[in-house]
Amino acid sequence: MRELLNxxxxxxxxxxKVLILEDHRLPILxxxxxxxxxxxxxxxxxxxxxxxxxxxxxxxxxxxxPEEFSKIIQSRGGIVNAFxxxxxxxxWENVPSDQLELVIELEAHRLxxxxxxxxxxxxxxxVVRSERKMRISTTPYGAALEELFSLAYLRHPYRWPIxxxxxxxxxxxxxxCEEYFRxxxxxxxxxxxxxxxxxxxxxxxxxxxxxxxxxxxxxxxKIEPEPPQRGERRSVFKKxxxxxxxxxxxxxxxxxxxxxxxxxxxxxxxxxxRSSRFWQKFVRPGKATxxxxxxxxxxxxxxDPGLLILYAIEKPGIPLSSLEKEIEEEISLFKxxxxxxxxxxxxxxxxxxxxxxxxxxxxxxxxxxxxxxxxLDGFEKSWEILERYESLKAEDMIQVAEKxxxxxxxxxxxxxxxxxxxxxxxxLIE
Amino acid sequence: xxxxxxxxxxxxxxxxxxxxxxxxxxxxLSYLVMLIKAGSEKxxxxxxxxxxxxxxGLTLGTKKKxxxxxxxxxxxxxxxLEGSAGWxxxxxxxxxxxxxxxNLLKILSEIFCEPDFPFQEIEKAKERRLSNLLQLxxxxxxxxxxxxxxxxxxxxPYAHPISGSLSSIRNITLEDIRHFHNKIYPKxxxxxxxxxxxxxxxxxxxxxxxxxxxxxxxxEEKESPTTPxxxxxxxxxxDRPDLTQSEIRIAFSSLPxxxxxxxxxxxxxxxxxxxxxxxxxxxRVRSQKGYTYSIRSSFASLKTCGTLIxxxxxxxxxxxxxxxxxxxxxxxxTKQGPTEKELEEAKRFFEKSFTxxxxxxxxxxxxxxxxxxxxxxxxxxFDEIEKIKKINIExxxxxxxxILQKQRMQVLIIGNSQHFVKNFETFGNLQLMPYKDxxx
Numbered sequence: 001m002r003e004l005l006n007x008x009x010x011x012x013x014x015x016x017k018v019l020i021l022e023d024h025r026l027p028i029l030x031x032x033x034x035x036x037x038x039x040x041x042x043x044x045x046x047x048x049x050x051x052x053x054x055x056x057x058x059x060x061x062x063x064x065x066p067e068e069f070s071k072i073i074q075s076r077g078g079i080v081n082a083f084x085x086x087x088x089x090x091x092w093e094n095v096p097s098d099q100l101e102l103v104i105e106l107e108a109h110r111l112x113x114x115x116x117x118x119x120x121x122x123x124x125x126x127v128v129r130s131e132r133k134m135r136i137s138t139t140p141y142g143a144a145l146e147e148l149f150s151l152a153y154l155r156h157p158y159r160w161p162i163x164x165x166x167x168x169x170x171x172x173x174x175x176x177c178e179e180y181f182r183x184x185x186x187x188x189x190x191x192x193x194x195x196x197x198x199x200x201x202x203x204x205x206x207x208x209x210x211x212x213x214x215x216x217x218x219x220x221x222k223i224e225p226e227p228p229q230r231g232e233r234r235s236v237f238k239k240x241x242x243x244x245x246x247x248x249x250x251x252x253x254x255x256x257x258x259x260x261x262x263x264x265x266x267x268x269x270x271x272x273x274r275s276s277r278f279w280q281k282f283v284r285p286g287k288a289t290x291x292x293x294x295x296x297x298x299x300x301x302x303x304d305p306g307l308l309i310l311y312a313i314e315k316p317g318i319p320l321s322s323l324e325k326e327i328e329e330e331i332s333l334f335k336x337x338x339x340x341x342x343x344x345x346x347x348x349x350x351x352x353x354x355x356x357x358x359x360x361x362x363x364x365x366x367x368x369x370x371x372x373x374x375x376l377d378g379f380e381k382s383w384e385i386l387e388r389y390e391s392l393k394a395e396d397m398i399q400v401a402e403k404x405x406x407x408x409x410x411x412x413x414x415x416x417x418x419x420x421x422x423x424x425x426x427x428l429i430e
Numbered sequence: 431x432x433x434x435x436x437x438x439x440x441x442x443x444x445x446x447x448x449x450x451x452x453x454x455x456x457x458x459l460s461y462l463v464m465l466i467k468a469g470s471e472k473x474x475x476x477x478x479x480x481x482x483x484x485x486x487g488l489t490l491g492t493k494k495k496x497x498x499x500x501x502x503x504x505x506x507x508x509x510x511l512e513g514s515a516g517w518x519x520x521x522x523x524x525x526x527x528x529x530x531x532x533n534l535l536k537i538l539s540e541i542f543c544e545p546d547f548p549f550q551e552i553e554k555a556k557e558r559r560l561s562n563l564l565q566l567x568x569x570x571x572x573x574x575x576x577x578x579x580x581x582x583x584x585x586x587p588y589a590h591p592i593s594g595s596l597s598s599i600r601n602i603t604l605e606d607i608r609h610f611h612n613k614i615y616p617k618x619x620x621x622x623x624x625x626x627x628x629x630x631x632x633x634x635x636x637x638x639x640x641x642x643x644x645x646x647x648x649x650e651e652k653e654s655p656t657t658p659x660x661x662x663x664x665x666x667x668x669d670r671p672d673l674t675q676s677e678i679r680i681a682f683s684s685l686p687x688x689x690x691x692x693x694x695x696x697x698x699x700x701x702x703x704x705x706x707x708x709x710x711x712x713x714r715v716r717s718q719k720g721y722t723y724s725i726r727s728s729f730a731s732l733k734t735c736g737t738l739i740x741x742x743x744x745x746x747x748x749x750x751x752x753x754x755x756x757x758x759x760x761x762x763x764t765k766q767g768p769t770e771k772e773l774e775e776a777k778r779f780f781e782k783s784f785t786x787x788x789x790x791x792x793x794x795x796x797x798x799x800x801x802x803x804x805x806x807x808x809x810x811x812f813d814e815i816e817k818i819k820k821i822n823i824e825x826x827x828x829x830x831x832x833i834l835q836k837q838r839m840q841v842l843i844i845g846n847s848q849h850f851v852k853n854f855e856t857f858g859n860l861q862l863m864p865y866k867d868x869x870x
Contacts, residue, residue: 004457025456026434028785058707067717070707075775077782096782123720126745131723133675134743140568240672242564273510275502284497286554289561315561346506353459353508353527360457360790420672420866428674 001386004359007193007369007379010204014216015188018207019369019379020200023362029196030366031103032092034374037184039162040086040304041221048164049172049180051084052128056177057091058082059120062113066120069106076102086158087303088374094363097197101206108210111185121174129170132163137429141245141311144237144415151233152249152307152411156226166430186217193370196362226251226305233411238418238426243289244314245415246324249307250404252295255375260301261388262400263308267293268347269339269397270330275346277330282312288323289313297355298385299371307411308404320414335401338394351389434785438808439629441638449637450798450808451624455791458528460626462538465799468618469518471587471733477602479594483555484610485513485520490551493544497551500537507533515592518733519803520615528627535633539640545611549604559599563870570670570844571743573870574677581666581840582681582737585659596869620644621802625791663839665854669847670865676749676845677741680756682833684729684736687804691829692731693817695738698826700776701768702760702834703727703740708775710768714759715742721752733804738833746846750853753841760834767827780818 007019037050060066073080078095093103136142146161153159164172192211194203229251253259271278271292282288290313295301312327314320339347358364369379441449473480489511491497504511509526522541524534566572576591583589590598622641624633661683685695703711703726711725725742744752768776788794788811801810843850847862854860 023456026785026789028789067707067713071775074705074708074779074783077779077784077786079783079786094786096785123717126720127716127723130675130721130743130745133745134571134723137674138570138677138743140565242567243561273501273505275498275505280498283558284554286557286561289558289565313565316564342502342506346502349508349527350505353510356457356459356527357525357792360455360459360792362789420670423672428672430674 002383004365005368005379005382008200009373009379012187012208012212014212014214015186016207016211016214017191017373018204019191019193019373020198020203021193021195021365021369022198022200023195024197027097027197028094028362029097029100029194029198030092030094030363031100031107032090032193032195032366032370033107034191034193034370035089035091035185036087036189036219036374037089037180038085038087039160039164040157040223041184042157042160044160045168046172046176046180047160047168048128048162049176050089051163052125052169052172053177053180054082054084054089054091055124055128056116056121057110057114059124060115061110062115064110069110072106073099073103078103084162085300086162088371090367090370092363092366100194100198100203104203104206104210108214111211111214114181116174116177116181118174121177125169125172128163129166132166132169133430135163136161140241140243141247141415143239143429144245144247144413147235147237148247148249148309148411148413149307151235151413152229152251153226155224156304157223158226158302158304158306183217184219186219187211187214188216189219191370191373193366193373195366195369223304229409229411232407235412236414236416238416238422239429240420240423241415241417243316244320244417246310246312246320247413247415248310249411250310250409252306252308252404254304254306255298255301259400259403260295260298262392262396263404264295264297264351265339265347265392265397266334266401266405267295267308268351269343270334272347272350277334278327281330282323282326286315287318287326288315291327299368299375299382303375331401331405335398335405338398344392344394348389348392352386355385355389439634440808441634443638443641446619447621447641447644449622449624449634449641450802451629451634451637452794453627453629454625454794455627458627459525459791460528460531460534461523461525461623461791461795462534463623463795463799464522464538464542465621465623465802466520466615466618467518467620467803468614469520470515470590470592471517472614473590474606476598477606478590478598479559479592480602480606480610481520482515482592482594483552483559483599483602484607484615485515485522486555487513487547487552487607488522488541488545489513490555491546491548492540493546494540497548500541504534504537509534511537516803517588517592517730519799521799531626531633532636535636535640539643542644547604547607547611552604552607556599556602559593560596562593563596563599567868567870570673570677573868574679574842574844575741576870577666577668577868578679578681578739578840578842579737581664581842582683582739583735584661586735588732588735623795623798625795661838661840662859663837663841663857664859664861665841665843665857667847667851667854667860667862668842668844668865668868669862670844671846671848673746673845675743675745676843676850677743678749678753678756679842680740681840682738682835683838684738684833685731686734686736687731688733689731691825693814694821694825694829695729695731695833697776697780697818697821698829699727699729699738700779701772701826702763702830704729705776705779708772708779710759710763711740711756715752715755719751719755721748721755725756746849749843749845749850753843753854757836760836764827764830764834767823767830770823773821773823773826777819777821781815784815
């Protein structure tokens with residue numbers, strides 16, 4: 001396991017961290033730039049700016065036209081993209097290994113000479129608004145999930161969506177982007193991960209050459225902690241849907257907590273695969289279309305205390321209220337008895353196999369190293385993942401279930417179906 | 431192939447059955463796949479979804495084990511079991527930790543040699559599929575994909591969803607599934623794939639014994655070739671007033687997999703809309719106009735016919751402008767073809783990205799399964815790159831002109847139609863229907 005994630009760490013004088021992992025099985029590599037810039041660092045009024053800025057990074061530089069960055073990488077046989085989360089933004093290129101110098105040079109170039117102009121900004125802002133509609137407005141439950149987060153959090157920035165509120169997106173300006181870039185895109189706020197067919201010393205020389213002259217900045221950002229929830233919050237969301245649904249969110253700790261592994265074990269026990277309790281109890285006999293308890297496994301588990309989400313999609317003819325009651329009973333049963341011995345073995349093997357399956361790609365291995373480094377200042381923590389799964393204990397799972405999966409710690413949204421005509425009185429979902 | 435050190439072992443057991451084994455990957459995981467060269471195109475009329483349900487049925491219990499016992503045994507090994515159909519193939523896949531490979535092989539053997547197709551579980555599986563279809567109806571993007579496929583494939587054995595429809599699933603009986611298993615499936619060619627970090631000789635011997643048990647001597651039925659009809663252009667607008675964004679799909683008839691210009695089609699699709707930011711559609715509709723977050727073209731080349739589909743979405747007020755921009759992009763592309771620079775860059779992408787596209791065992795497996803389904807040799811994966819390198823602009827233009835014909839395109843739009851329906855009236859052959867009347 002350790003050999004699959006055994007990065008070498010280097011830190012440049014300007015604070016830039018570089019992780020390099022050699023694997024010469026195939027002549028390819030994954031190059032990733034992780035920036036501490038996600039929706040967690042935003043404030044009301046500029047929600048969505050981290051993600052919009054990620055788009056702007058592809059809109060050209062002093063010598064490259066819009067999207068030319070991507071075209072160059074593709075023309076050399078590479079695949080390029082980026083994504084924004086609550087905690088960070090990641091830019092990545094998977095390329096043939098002989099293209100390493102090109103990607104290092106291009107990534108450093110856009111940090112130094114990004115071209116931010118009005119025309120590109122307004123075009124891209126509309127692109128992002130279209131993306132928002134795709135993810136939130138036109139999906140069956142996207143808007144309800146958005147409301148779940150904003151109800152579960154009162155103060156912490158996880159309460160707004162990564163893509164931002166539409167009202168904020170409409171008002172964002174080029175000046176906001178310039179300011180955001182200045183505050184967050186500093187070398188001491190980034191981690192570069194290179195994973196694959198790479199010679200570490202040569203790669204490091206190239207990084208020093210191209211990134212060495214970037215100036216560090218003071219990157220300070222105060223995050224408002226979320227106060228403990230003092231009782232269940234419940235709401236109804238009405239829209240035209242064929243199938244009604246329940247969404248529950250439980251507050252759980254951040255990625256640095258030991259509790260995340262038993263919590264993942266609970267998710268696996270209740271809804272991992274067709275042998276899981278929820279599938280056997282609700283989906284198999286047709287009591288529900290889908291019932292799942294989900295969390296983002298490491299490295300994607302959030303930095304700050306996050307949410308464990310349970311969702312249940314109705315089966316027509318079965319009232320949501322009775323489904324909700326039966327789900328509560330299943331959770332109570334788990335708290336009482338925990339997993340059986342053979343169930344525990346299954347949970348461990350499934351979690352291990354799932355993590356190993358991800359490690360088949362260099363890209364994912366780079367993400368594990370890079371994201372652990374950016375969230376926890378130490379990729380070495382990722383070495384423990386398999387071991388943690390292997391040493392899961394029934395009593396730990398019972399204990400964390402009791403600690404987090406209770407009514408006072410829960411936020412609930414019920415998605416109720418209404419007709420298209422009724423929907424008009426609410427207006428359109430933007 | 432030499433650079434990648436791929437040394438597959440192929441064992442031909444008889445003219446219809448073979449084993450394909452390959453040591454691949456760095457992580458201790460294994461993949462076992464039984465591929466049967468019969469897919470959803472074999473579904474009888476009115477019982478669409480039968481092949482897919484048969485494949486799922488294999489995983490619902492054996493003569494020795496109930497569904498619960500079977501799935502628990504697989505998942506306890508860190509395994510994953512899937513039975514599903516494609517258009518021209520079906521497969522049973524089991525994967526898990528390499529250290530448990532022996533057990534996984536035993537389970538796979540039991541599933542095929544002693545399936546049970548328990549009535550209660552089949553009925554429940556049908557019920558689940560019906561619920562899933564209702565769930566799908568809530569997603570206009572998925573509905574658009576499903577509906578355009580049926581429009582594009584009308585008149586062919588592929589003009590239905592693989593998983594079946596609300597009406598066809600209800601018509602499938604246990605007898606249909608047993609008939610498929612006893613009469614249809616044994617006549618098909620099949621291949622047993624083993625991909626693992628290390629394939630040991632003793633495992634190969636065990637696999638051979640297992641597979642020999644599955645061979646029957648029944649002769650394959652000869653297939654009669656079908657000629658796909660030539661559709662006339664039409665536009666279907668489905669009204670959903672609550673949407674703020676329209677789903678747009680445009681489909682054209684395309685080439686079957688065995689057409690010797692398949693590699694030209696592949697390159698043409700990349701240049702038109704399959705190549706992300708390197709494609710014309712992305713350049714014009716997203717980068718220049720900002721109409722959408724995503725636009726792409728994709729193609730399916732099947733045993734007897736194929737289709738190429740352009741997919742995008744855009745805020746309601748841009749619907750017609752986006753449609754016009756797509757047509758204008760297609761017109762420019764078919765008239766002038768790609769530039770020399772675009773063509774060279776696209777060819778280089780296919781050549782240089784090859785290793786990236788087969789990095790993981792699962793990625794390589796997907797490629798090999800498709801080669802095998804269409805009777806292509808493993809080596810073809812590599813030969814295709816050489817063929818792509820020789821393509822010229824005229825060949826791209828010619829195939830674009832043959833496929834992207836406006837008078838044969840099928841158009842589907844789901845959205846708040848009052849804002850754009852009038853614009854489409856000039857195209858003729860326009861049909862408007864409310865979303866509630868659409869059946870998934």
